[in-house]
Amino acid sequence: MYQASKKALVSSFILALLPLSASALEYRSVAVPKAILYDAPSSAAKKILLLSQYYPVEVIVNLGDWVKVRDAQGSISWMEAKQLSKQRTVMVNINHAEIRLAADANATLLATPEKDVVLEVVDIKLNNGWLKVKHRDGVTGYILISSTWGSD
Secondary structure (H helix, E strand, C coil), rough: CCHHHHHHHHHHHHHHHHHHHHHEEEEECCCCEEEEEECCCCCCCCEEEEEECCCEEEEECCCCCCCCCCCCCCEEEEEEHHHECCEEEEEEEECCEEEEEECCCCCEEECCCCCCCCCCEEEEECCCCEEEEECCCCCCCEEHHHHCCCCC
């Protein structure tokens, strides 16, 4: 009886840990000017889509040379790992997003990037729901994380 309850306890412990490990999201950005996405982990597979440089993707499975990714529209495909960078970017996912001077809704408004604009992440650490980003035109400030896709 002790052995059976010990096994049940160990199984419960392992199951309790699974959601923690599965919830860790990994985001990367496209490192090359045009990245090809495939329907399988092979260059002989069907080509599905091209992604532009700096586009953020979520890594779902890493097989070494090939990575299964999810894009901002939720599509899942495969790409060569060498086409990805650890540089973090996010994509604006709403109309009328705002980049502010400080992590505060009352701070000076610096820019209003359009939906689907890619922003470089300057500091991955959130500040009360705000993320420090840089626009390609040089504007650096804070955007609400809820206004972006591609960050934890």
